[in-house]
Every structure is written in C-alpha cells, then in structure tokens.
Amino acid sequence: MEYPLNSIQTQHRSATLDSFFKKQLELIFNKGDIRINGNRPWDIRVHDNRVFRRVITQGSLGLGESYMEKWWECDDLEEFFFRLLSAKCDEKVITPEWLIGRLIGKTCNLQHPSRAFQVGEHHYNTGNDLFACMLDKQMIYSCGYWKEADSLDEAQEKKLRLVFDKLCLREGMKVLDIGCGWGGAARFAAEQYNVSVTAITVSSEQAEVARERCAGLPVTVALCDYRTLQGMFDRIYSIGMFEHVGYKNYRTYFEVISRCLEPDGLSLLHTIGGNTTTTNGDPWSCKYIFPNSMLPSASQITQNYEGLFKLxxxxxxxxDYSLTLKAWHENVEKHWQTLQSRYTETFHRMWQYYLLSFSGAFRARSIELWQILLSKQGVRGEYRVPR
Known part of the structure; x- marks a missing residue:
C-alpha cells in the first residue's frame, strides 16, 4: 500500500515530537530516579506515546488525566509521587493551564459566597456509600493522629481527643463546628464531653447523614456558608475545611471566628498547608476532586489572623496524613467489588490517583498538616498543649 507523501511526513513529525517530549520527561524524571518503562515498582509503563507531549505541555492536569485514561501505569503510585515531589520535578513544568489558573486566582474570588456550595455538590456529595466504605466507623474525612494507634478507627478517635483536649472542652459549653462532614466530630464532642454543638456544612448529603447520626444529642446541623454564621460560642473548631476558603477570604474567615467567639474562647484550625504562598490550586485536583480549592501558606494564615488572635x-x-490516605486507599480497594456497580473504572483510577498522589505528597512534605490553636486574649497561667 502506498501512502501520500504528506501523510508520511506528518507521521514522521509526530514521531519526532514524541521522541523530543519523551527525552524532556526522562530528564525531569531522572531527578527523582524514575524511569520510563523501567521494572521497579515506582517506574511508569507507557501504553500510549502521546503521554509524553501531554505531560510536558499540560503538567499535573495532563499527568492525571492520562492516568485516568490508561495511557500509563505504575505499580506503586504513592512511591512514584513521593520521588517526583521530593526531587521537585513538578517545578520543572510550567504550563498554560497553571498560568491561567494563577491569573484567575489573582483576579477572581473563586470562593465567593455564590460558589460556596460547588465543592459540596461536586466532591462531598459523590456518594455516601463510597465514603462509608473508605472512612473509619465515625466517618471522619481528615487526617488521623497515629501516635500509638494501630488502626484507622484508633487514629481518628485519637485525633478527635487531641482536638477537644487542646480546646479544653468542659461540660455545658457551646461549640461551633465549621465544616462538620458527616457529623462524626460533633457527635463525639456531644457524647464524650457533654457540650452542645452547632455544626455546618456545604454538602446536602453530609448534612442529611450528620442529622441522622446526631439524633437525640444536643447537636444542630445546618447547611450554610460560614460567612452567614451568627451567635456566640465558647469554642470553635474547623477540621479540614479551610482548604476551601481561598486566600481572598482568609481575613473574612478569621473575622467571623472572632465575631462568634467569646472573649475567653479558644479556636482550633486543622488544615492542610503549603510550603509556598500561592493564589491558585493544583489544576488536576481543582478540576476533578476539590473545585476552587487552594492550600494556605503559614504566612497567609498568620497575616490574616493578626490583630484578632494570639497564637x-x-x-x-x-x-500522619500519608498514613491516613493509604488506609483510605486500602479500604476503597477492599470494597471496590461492591462499589464498582455504581462507579466507573475511570472514576476508580481517578480516586486511586487522588488518594495515592496526596499520600506521596505528604510523605515528601510537599504539603503539610497543621493544627493551629488560637485565643482572643491569650491563655492565662500555665497551659501545656496536649500532644
């Protein structure tokens, strides 16, 4: 069979470009001791040569989408990301998507009140069956505390006791839970510390389950944005919600906390944080997992509570978050045969990528987990923070 000359030339140019992009990706991966089509667990096996161009030109978005589409495989995805991020390979690729995201983040308030419920609808409403299989018995969707813990259930209970002991909860206190999830923390506080809790979420699915799980307890669950909060509370905590606030709203968040916290009150912020100051989130994560999300830096947090709180x-x-994410991944895989009737294989690969890439990122300390305890007036006398 004879091929037109221009078709042959096109194929040749395409193969040449694939070779060029492959060499570029090899140079980047070499920094993390990752090989293309290598035989070690953290090496990648390529099934579609278009992946090279896609990753070089689209960065994290191209890497994640091509994995979802089965263009490449890796036996140990968590180790792959640990090596990739430890060597800062991600910093070698600057893409149009990243630049556009940075521009949008600087010019627009992606976490405006009109957009507050998007992450709830997109992510937290994914399916209570999925989260029930993935999480611990209390359905706590945040980092566990693995000090002297042998299981996910133990790690999450230790985390809750850590939070509430830091807050010095006492019987009869009025407590505010911002971003309450499925009500696990609010229920634990009410049952174990005899306090009354007002709990809010932007997920209708979470609110429904939280009300069921907290029935009969002094817990009120509301579907609302934190900016609409009223009332006064002795203690306020937020566990795994601040990642959705956005840098344009950090000051507003702390002003709301200050407005609603009694003068001698304490507030605890449990959040993922970043090592550098940014104005936008990761393109793949924002598109597929947490819309409009971004990680605060330490300086962004301190600058925005300055004058309102004392550290x-x-x-x-x-x-500990790496351990938590790996435990979640193990639970999903253990229950996948039950879940696959509702969720596609593309979703399965997306969820694997999400959990294991985040686990690798925490292990590499590319991202951090912080618990920050704040007071309005400063704690009087000797106070040793629990560990």
Whole structure:
C-alpha cells in the first residue's frame, strides 16, 4: 500500500515530537530516579506515546488525566509521587493551564459566597456509600493522629481527643463546628464531653447523614456558608475545611471566628498547608476532586489572623496524613467489588490517583498538616498543649 507523501511526513513529525517530549520527561524524571518503562515498582509503563507531549505541555492536569485514561501505569503510585515531589520535578513544568489558573486566582474570588456550595455538590456529595466504605466507623474525612494507634478507627478517635483536649472542652459549653462532614466530630464532642454543638456544612448529603447520626444529642446541623454564621460560642473548631476558603477570604474567615467567639474562647484550625504562598490550586485536583480549592501558606494564615488572635500552638504532623490516605486507599480497594456497580473504572483510577498522589505528597512534605490553636486574649497561667 502506498501512502501520500504528506501523510508520511506528518507521521514522521509526530514521531519526532514524541521522541523530543519523551527525552524532556526522562530528564525531569531522572531527578527523582524514575524511569520510563523501567521494572521497579515506582517506574511508569507507557501504553500510549502521546503521554509524553501531554505531560510536558499540560503538567499535573495532563499527568492525571492520562492516568485516568490508561495511557500509563505504575505499580506503586504513592512511591512514584513521593520521588517526583521530593526531587521537585513538578517545578520543572510550567504550563498554560497553571498560568491561567494563577491569573484567575489573582483576579477572581473563586470562593465567593455564590460558589460556596460547588465543592459540596461536586466532591462531598459523590456518594455516601463510597465514603462509608473508605472512612473509619465515625466517618471522619481528615487526617488521623497515629501516635500509638494501630488502626484507622484508633487514629481518628485519637485525633478527635487531641482536638477537644487542646480546646479544653468542659461540660455545658457551646461549640461551633465549621465544616462538620458527616457529623462524626460533633457527635463525639456531644457524647464524650457533654457540650452542645452547632455544626455546618456545604454538602446536602453530609448534612442529611450528620442529622441522622446526631439524633437525640444536643447537636444542630445546618447547611450554610460560614460567612452567614451568627451567635456566640465558647469554642470553635474547623477540621479540614479551610482548604476551601481561598486566600481572598482568609481575613473574612478569621473575622467571623472572632465575631462568634467569646472573649475567653479558644479556636482550633486543622488544615492542610503549603510550603509556598500561592493564589491558585493544583489544576488536576481543582478540576476533578476539590473545585476552587487552594492550600494556605503559614504566612497567609498568620497575616490574616493578626490583630484578632494570639497564637497558642502550631502542631505539625504531616506524615500522619500519608498514613491516613493509604488506609483510605486500602479500604476503597477492599470494597471496590461492591462499589464498582455504581462507579466507573475511570472514576476508580481517578480516586486511586487522588488518594495515592496526596499520600506521596505528604510523605515528601510537599504539603503539610497543621493544627493551629488560637485565643482572643491569650491563655492565662500555665497551659501545656496536649500532644
């Protein structure tokens, strides 16, 4: 069979470009000791040569989407990301998507009140069956505390006790839970510490389950944005919600906390954080997992509570989130045969990529886990923060 000359030339140019992009990606991966079509667990096996151009030109978005589409495989995705991010390979690729995201983040308030419920609808409403299989018995969707813990259930209970002991909860207190998830923390506080809790979320699915799980307890669950909060509370905590606030709204968040916290009150912020100041989130994560999300830097947090609060404690236990994410991944895989009737294989690969890439990022300390304890007036006398 004879091919037109221009068709042959096109194929040749395409193959040449694929070779060029492959060499570029090899140079980047070499920094993390990752090989293309290598035989080690963290090496990648390529099934479609278009992946090279896609990753070089689209960065994290191209890497994640091509994995979802089965263009490449990796036996140990968590180790792959640990090596990739430890060597800062991600910083070698600057794409139009990243630049556009940075521009949009600087010019627009992606977390405006009119957009507050998008992350709830997109992510937290994914399916209660999925989260029930993935999470611990209390359905806590945040980092566990693995000090002297042998299971996910133990790690999450230790985390809750850590939070509430830091807050010095006492019987009869009025407590505010911002971003309450499926109500696990609010229920635990009410049952174990005899406090009344007002809990809010932007997910209708979470609110429904939280009300069921907290029935009969002094817990009120509301579907609302934190900016609409009224009332006064002795203690306020937020566990895994601040990542959705956005840098344009950090000051507003702390002003709301200050407005609603009693003068002698304490507030605890449990959040993922970034090592550098940014104005936008990761393109793949924002598109597929957490719309409009971004990670605060330490300076963004301190600058925005300045004049409103005094810092009592800043606790870092980032590696614990890697352990938590791996436990979640193991649970999903264990239950996948039950879940696959509702969720597609593309979704399965997306979820694997999400959990294991985040786990690798925490292990590499590319991202951090912080618990920050704040007071309005400063704790009087000797106060040793629990660990």
């Amino acid at each position: 009592e404690d800043w606790h870092v236990f980032s590696h």
